Amino acid sequence: MPIVDIDPETNSELTKIMPGVKSNLEHYEWTQHRTFDGRDAGGYYDIAIDLVKDVNASDVRDLFAQNIGETITLFEAKKAFERTFRTGTATTLNLKSSNNLATEIRIKIKRPLPGQQLADLLIPSGGISCVQVVVDAVGVGRVSEL
Template structure:
């Protein structure tokens, strides 16, 4: 009888474990958090205001910068045609100013240096309008998620290796350490060529449908990543670029 109960218990645990793995693998990516490594971005955008003013002691020199929070397969929701055309032409400063509280604007200027070039207007017009959130809530959510990323082992790894090559395995291990086993399977890394160097330019991180829900803050970046679908990691290695040209 004892052996029978033990066998049943083992079978139950095995099925539970299999179900857990299956649930993890069957997640679906509904949103993307795009996090740029600003020094790499600035290598090929030196004339942009945020790049011309970048320095080694500024926050974005050793922390990830917010590029955007993107709903999958949706953009320009309810946006007038003239604003859509202006956005696609890169005329971001002609777009309507985004209505933000003083607190959110201050935090966004730090997290998204591209506000110096009206990046927030572009991100709101193209992506934020499809979230059914207010602009303030949309950007506050993205800022919170970036805070989680920049408080993680991933950011620490990058900051400790400025000017050096980082391999995918080390970055994936840092994601799994900070956000749970398998988190790295929901991340893609992009690199770009700058002269004869290949630098890491951006991480795009898959998130579940709860990214813009009331549960987002409670789940945090780790919980939202775990509910997303898997993807390939992309670039296998690159240099963590330092500020300056």
């Protein structure tokens, strides 16, 4: 995979919000998205970091953090999303899972410009979503029979 050319500060921030950096996830993501984005890796990841921070400062993050080991529903996640990002924005959110464990929160957005807030970028996804997921503690990856 191509080298991801980012400055040390961006790399440090990326390591905090994307644990997969240890397995070179940023290389995979850059390979997947660079063609469509049109900016350099540093600019792309600086914006991505800011958007993840928006999610991490939201009620969605709190919902997941307060329910480790528990099942949450898509309805609960969408309500938490709307409490932070405004009524009607939850159509952008989908949950993905593997073996019932939450693996992704997907949020569809239009191409962001530097400094834009997540709430200003949301668009309906129309994607398929799990109706409920189990919230796993970081790094555990196992769940007993439900």
